[in-house]
Amino acid sequence: MGESSICQVRATVMLYDDTHRRWVPAGSESPCISRVHIYHSPVANTFRVVGRKLQADQQVVINCAVIKGMKYNQATPNFHQWRDPKQVWGLNFGSTEDAALFANSMTSALEAL
Numbered sequence: 089m090g091e092s093s094i095c096q097v098r099a100t101v102m103l104y105d106d107t108h109r110r111w112v113p114a115g116s117e118s119p120c121i122s123r124v125h126i127y128h129s130p131v132a133n134t135f136r137v138v139g140r141k142l143q144a145d146q147q148v149v150i151n152c153a154v155i156k157g158m159k160y161n162q163a164t165p166n167f168h169q170w171r172d173p174k175q176v177w178g179l180n181f182g183s184t185e186d187a188a189l190f191a192n193s194m195t196s197a198l199e200a201l
């Protein structure tokens with residue numbers, strides 16, 4: 089059995105550029121709304137965050153494993169962030185409702201690991 093989506097939201101996926109100390113859109117120069125899922129693989133009990141641009145090309149802009157013990161920081165009602173081994177991800181949600189939905193799913197995923 090493959091992976092199933094436990095939530096999907098709209099957000100602009102951002103990466104923190106440590107060198108210049110600023111947020112940059114993941115996958116392109118200009119910020120772009122993406123559809124962001126949390127996928128669950130029941131067999132392995134793993135989760136990952138996958139986001140694709142809503143634009144025609146549906147470019148994958150994030151494909152990031154949810155790591156056990158990871159701290160998910162809800163910096164503002166519509167901007168949440170977390171660290172992976174290499175970089176800091178930020179999600180600028182289209183709505184605070186989407187932010188809350190994603191945070192609930194992420195919290196459940198972290199509790200299930």
Ligand SMILES: CCOC(=O)[C@@H]1C[C@@H](CC)[C@@H]2C=C[C@H]3CCN(C(=O)[C@@H]4CC[C@H]5C=C[C@]6(CCCN6C(=O)[C@H](Cc6ccccc6Cl)NC(C)=O)C(=O)N54)[C@@H]3C(=O)N12
Nearest residue numbers: 102104111159160161163164167169170171176177178180
């Ligand atoms: C409104 C104007 O917003 C802006 O113009 C920009 C563009 C906006 C989106 C397009 C985005 C939106 C919202 C605000 C909210 C604040 N914020 C910041 O970046 C703050 C301010 C200072 C800056 C310093 C560091 C930085 C960056 C890297 C990670 N980090 C940490 O603090 C981490 C956090 C963390 C904590 C726990 C666990 C995981 C992690 Cl990741 N701590 C550690 C210990 O790792 C951070 O988040 N910082 C955003 C912002 O400015 N902007």
